[in-house]
Amino acid sequence: MTEQSNIVNVFIPCQMDMFQPNSAYSVMTVLERLGLHCQYFDTPTCCGRRFHWEGEIECAKRLGIEMLDTFGRNKLPFIVPDCGCAGYMKKYYRQLLENSFSPPELRTFTQHVYEMCDYIVNVKHIECLDNTFSHRVFYFQSCSARNLYPQNDAPEILLRNTRGLDLLTDPDLQGCCGANGRFAMANPAAAEAMTGEIVQRIYNKGAEYVTSTDIHCLQMIDAYKEAHDVGIEVIHIADILKGQ
Numbered sequence: 009m010t011e012q013s014n015i016v017n018v019f020i021p022c023q024m025d026m027f028q029p030n031s032a033y034s035v036m037t038v039l040e041r042l043g044l045h046c047q048y049f050d051t052p053t054c055c056g057r058r059f060h061w062e063g064e065i066e067c068a069k070r071l072g073i074e075m076l077d078t079f080g081r082n083k084l085p086f087i088v089p090d091c092g093c094a095g096y097m098k099k100y101y102r103q104l105l106e107n108s109f110s111p112p113e114l115r116t117f118t119q120h121v122y123e124m125c126d127y128i129v130n131v132k133h134i135e136c137l138d139n140t141f142s143h144r145v146f147y148f149q150s151c152s153a154r155n156l157y158p159q160n161d162a163p164e165i166l167l168r169n170t171r172g173l174d175l176l177t178d179p180d181l182q183g184c185c186g187a188n189g190r191f192a193m194a195n196p197a198a199a200e201a202m203t204g205e206i207v208q209r210i211y212n213k214g215a216e217y218v219t220s221t222d223i224h225c226l227q228m229i230d231a232y233k234e235a236h237d238v239g240i241e242v243i244h245i246a247d248i249l250k251g252q
Contacts, residue, residue: 016085016127018046019075021093022054024223024244031223034246035089035124042132046087049078055088057096060104072097072105080109080117085131087124089246091221094123095156123221125245129162135169139251142172145243146215148206148229149177150222151184163221163245170248176213181206185225203232210240217241219248 016039020032036046052075056068075097079086088094098121102114109117128134147167153159167175185203207229210218218240220226230242 014043015045015047016087017079017082018048018087019052019055019079019093020048021088021090021223023227024089025053027227028223028244031089031244031246034244034250035087038124038128038137038246038249039087041137042128042134047084052078055093055097056104057093060096060100065104069104069108072101073108076101076105076109076113076117080113083116083120085127086117086121087127088121089124089221089244090152090223091123091150091157091159092152092224094121095152097121099156123157123159123162125162125166125221126157126159129165130160135165137166137169137249137251138171139249140171141248141252143216144174144176144214145217145219145248146176146178146210146213146240147245148181148185148210148218148220148225150220150225153221154182159221166249167219167245170251173248176210176215178209178213181209185228199228200232203228204236207232207236207238207240211238215240217243217248219243219245221245 018035024031039046054071055075056071059071060068098118101118105114122131145167147164167173183202183206185206218229223244226242226244233240233242
């Protein structure tokens, strides 16, 4: 029997599930190598963040209720490989779902939501995963990682302790990649220019790969570099932590 302390719930963001399912397997692999038993339920399909930003509050609320009905009763760590989704649930669910769940239920759930790297470094106190990735990698800290789910330097700690990885960063790179759905759709030229500026700075650093904790940003960067034939690869941090 698996001890309760070794069980975690895992939620795979919808954009990873739809477009990069191999990264979802990397998430599971990384956590299981730590001796954790991952529980995954395919009923909740989305955290509701994008609907909330679009003003579809009732739809966001239904998705949030589904999330808590599935995961909120067992008080287990709730691991999300995306700062945007994890930060949204931690910050907005208490108000969004205040008429559907009691304050203690909402508080317990949101306190147990963790972005994957934050959970590994700051909860499990593991800073090295014994993984190898022999490339020059730029870590892009997304807007969500800076503001919605500020997690200190957990991703950078894990990347620095990856064998063979040459970590590149740029403290002055504080802009948005343009991945916000409403903004990008309403202002495509501006969004592309924002993405292009970031991609060019990363390329100028000599990076072979760019990584992040946010699947939405990585997909925006990947679309730009494919359209403009920029010679860098895009990879989710879970795929690096799984190792080569």
